[in-house]
Amino acid sequence: MLPLLHEDCFKRLLSITLYHAISTLFVHMDLHNYLEIQKLSIDKALDTLLPREDQFPPHLHKAMRYCLFAGGKRIRPILAIAAAEAVGGNPEDIIQEASALELIHTFTLIHDDLPAMDNDDYRRGVLATHKIFGEAMAILAGDALLTEAFKILSLGCKRGVHKPEHIVSIIEVVAEASGSRGIVGGQVEDIDSEGKVIEQKHLEYIHQHKTGSLITASVLLGGTLAEGSEQEIEHLKTYGTSIGLAFQITDDILDIKGSSEELGKKTGSDHNKGKATYPGILGIGQAEERKRELYEEAIHALQSFDEKADHLREIGLYIIERHC
Amino acid sequence: MLPLLHEDCFKRLLSITLYHAISTLFVHMDLHNYLEIQKLSIDKALDTLLPREDQFPPHLHKAMRYCLFAGGKRIRPILAIAAAEAVGGNPEDIIQEASALELIHTFTLIHDDLPAMDNDDYRRGVLATHKIFGEAMAILAGDALLTEAFKILSLGCKRGVHKPEHIVSIIEVVAEASGSRGIVGGQVEDIDSEGKVIEQKHLEYIHQHKTGSLITASVLLGGTLAEGSEQEIEHLKTYGTSIGLAFQITDDILDIKGSSEELGKKTGSDHNKGKATYPGILGIGQAEERKRELYEEAIHALQSFDEKADHLREIGLYIIERHC
Numbered sequence: 001m002l003p004l005l006h007e008d009c010f011k012r013l014l015s016i017t018l019y020h021a022i023s024t025l026f027v028h029m030d031l032h033n034y035l036e037i038q039k040l041s042i043d044k045a046l047d048t049l050l051p052r053e054d055q056f057p058p059h060l061h062k063a064m065r066y067c068l069f070a071g072g073k074r075i076r077p078i079l080a081i082a083a084a085e086a087v088g089g090n091p092e093d094i095i096q097e098a099s100a101l102e103l104i105h106t107f108t109l110i111h112d113d114l115p116a117m118d119n120d121d122y123r124r125g126v127l128a129t130h131k132i133f134g135e136a137m138a139i140l141a142g143d144a145l146l147t148e149a150f151k152i153l154s155l156g157c158k159r160g161v162h163k164p165e166h167i168v169s170i171i172e173v174v175a176e177a178s179g180s181r182g183i184v185g186g187q188v189e190d191i192d193s194e195g196k197v198i199e200q201k202h203l204e205y206i207h208q209h210k211t212g213s214l215i216t217a218s219v220l221l222g223g224t225l226a227e228g229s230e231q232e233i234e235h236l237k238t239y240g241t242s243i244g245l246a247f248q249i250t251d252d253i254l255d256i257k258g259s260s261e262e263l264g265k266k267t268g269s270d271h272n273k274g275k276a277t278y279p280g281i282l283g284i285g286q287a288e289e290r291k292r293e294l295y296e297e298a299i300h301a302l303q304s305f306d307e308k309a310d311h312l313r314e315i316g317l318y319i320i321e322r323h324c
Numbered sequence: 325m326l327p328l329l330h331e332d333c334f335k336r337l338l339s340i341t342l343y344h345a346i347s348t349l350f351v352h353m354d355l356h357n358y359l360e361i362q363k364l365s366i367d368k369a370l371d372t373l374l375p376r377e378d379q380f381p382p383h384l385h386k387a388m389r390y391c392l393f394a395g396g397k398r399i400r401p402i403l404a405i406a407a408a409e410a411v412g413g414n415p416e417d418i419i420q421e422a423s424a425l426e427l428i429h430t431f432t433l434i435h436d437d438l439p440a441m442d443n444d445d446y447r448r449g450v451l452a453t454h455k456i457f458g459e460a461m462a463i464l465a466g467d468a469l470l471t472e473a474f475k476i477l478s479l480g481c482k483r484g485v486h487k488p489e490h491i492v493s494i495i496e497v498v499a500e501a502s503g504s505r506g507i508v509g510g511q512v513e514d515i516d517s518e519g520k521v522i523e524q525k526h527l528e529y530i531h532q533h534k535t536g537s538l539i540t541a542s543v544l545l546g547g548t549l550a551e552g553s554e555q556e557i558e559h560l561k562t563y564g565t566s567i568g569l570a571f572q573i574t575d576d577i578l579d580i581k582g583s584s585e586e587l588g589k590k591t592g593s594d595h596n597k598g599k600a601t602y603p604g605i606l607g608i609g610q611a612e613e614r615k616r617e618l619y620e621e622a623i624h625a626l627q628s629f630d631e632k633a634d635h636l637r638e639i640g641l642y643i644i645e646r647h648c
Contacts, residue, residue, distance in 0.1 A: 143431075
């Protein structure tokens with residue numbers, strides 16, 4: 001009987017392993033589908049919300065749309081949608097406000113790439129906005145995208161979907177995250193630290209402001225508009241802060257280990273510019289460890305949420321395991 | 325008796341003339357005092373609202389404050405306050421939101437002066453922001469001022485002074501006025517038209533967007549927050565549109581006739597850059613005439629308002645008669 005038992009045991013083990021492999025594959029496929037579907041909806045919303053290319057002045061509207069539709073994972077709007085789902089909201093109700101986050105993200109990319117700043121020639125796999133439209137137009141296109149984002153956020157009341165107090169609240173959150181105490185402050189310190197030896201704490205400030213602040217604002221936007229409780233919003237904030245920093249550490253690692261083709265910009269560019277990075281300060285091993293630690297903190301923050309927060313959990317894993 | 329009658333008549337005529345001269349002087353003195361008092365309140369509000377210079381990152385906050393406090397008439401916030409008064413509002417209630425308009429105006433000045441744009445070395449009588457802090461910091465300081473403006477606008481609800489729906493409404497108005505269909509659109513066309521012969525209609529588009537849109541938004545902000553009626557808001561819009569264009573025509577004329585000392589920047593700079601101006605297209609005489617015509621349209625728009633709109637009327641006259 002033993003060989004038979006062994007065979008049974010073997011079959012059971014095989015089926016368990018297969019089950020896990022297949023279910024992991026399904027989770028990945030599910031997330032992949034989810035990300036694709038959300039991206040399509042966001043792109044559609046962006047296309048509808050933004051002035052058309054032929055609207056006056058046409059070259060400005062062309063420049064605004066150029067970098068926006070050159071690519072991009074739309075991770076910030078998707079995080080907002082997943083956060084809304086996590087507190088029981090309907091994704092369709094917040095798609096416009098979520099899309100505004102992508103306008104702010106694109107504004108930062110266009111301005112960061114300028115010759116006076118990071119002087120990058122490529123973005124999202126194509127030539128940077130200033131390389132195609134010139135510096136003046138790139139500055140103005142960035143300015144206009146930032147402004148348009150606030151316009152779109154303000155329209156939520158008119159549609160009758162959101163309460164004005166919620167709209168005001170998210171405008172405050174997004175403005176705080178984007179300004180001198182958010183993205184812009186982070187970029188100032190990023191430029192200033194080029195070629196300098198800085199401590200991990202300072203680097204954490206840069207990453208948390210330059211990248212983390214808008215990611216945190218994204219989940220807060222989704223949670224607030226979907227009328228999450230105060231406690232839920234607090235947990236989402238912790239999730240956002242942790243996953244936001246993990247996102248940037250992953251970017252730092254990809255800048256060394258990733259392929260230019262997948263990233264859509266040159267690898268090693270941070271290192272070549274003398275920019276401080278996590279792997280540069282801690283080494284790849286410890287940077288990977290810090291990234292995983294932050295991921296676990298993010299997941300832990302969601303422990304009181306039910307399966308409606310699964311997309312947030314899966315996006316967390318995707319953020320630290322992505323290749324681009 | 326005739327000589328006596330003549331003397332009486334002469335005295336009466338003299339007293340009427342004197343009365344008019346003195347009352348005009350009083351109006352001017354009154355307006356002068358009003359503008360000074362409002363400017364002081366706005367400067368105080370701006371100083372309180374904006375992050376201090378020692379707040380991290382300090383060099384960014386220094387750059388943001390540099391151009392803001394270098395001077396400026398604060399005409400946009402004052403127009404907002406005067407519009408609030410016109411519909412029976414309390415100026416103190418809207419001073420913070422009115423001040424946000426100055427942040428947006430200063431953002432446009434900093435970005436317009438950049439080497440990639442108008443390449444101006446002086447602004448408000450001192451070196452331009454990019455000449456002191458460098459291009460990267462000037463771009464970022466402008467970005468941060470624009471964002472901070474929306475942050476400040478969003479705070480009106482928290483103070484418990486304004487209804488959230490009014491705050492959302494003014495954010496929409498200000499964003500629309502500042503973006504691609506407002507100031508930024510006007511600046512794009514302004515740069516594009518340099519050295520070209522353009523028609524009056526096209527120049528009117530540039531002026532109405534680059535300058536007029538934020539001036540109109542200013543009176544709408546004041547009128548809306550002070551809960552003016554729909555009809556009052558409509559009249560304020562007409563006033564703003566007319567006086568906004570008159571403001572820019574006056575600027576064009578001052579660029580030719582004014583003194584550098586009073587203006588705080590070089591005179592003749594528009595002409596030297598080949599920029600289209602009203603006097604350039606129509607000649608000084610017709611430009612002056614168009615300016616006065618617009619002033620009269622603005623005053624006409626206020627005909628249903630009582631004496632509470634007198635400051636708006638007087639500011640209208642000041643706008644077209646100023647020397648700087």
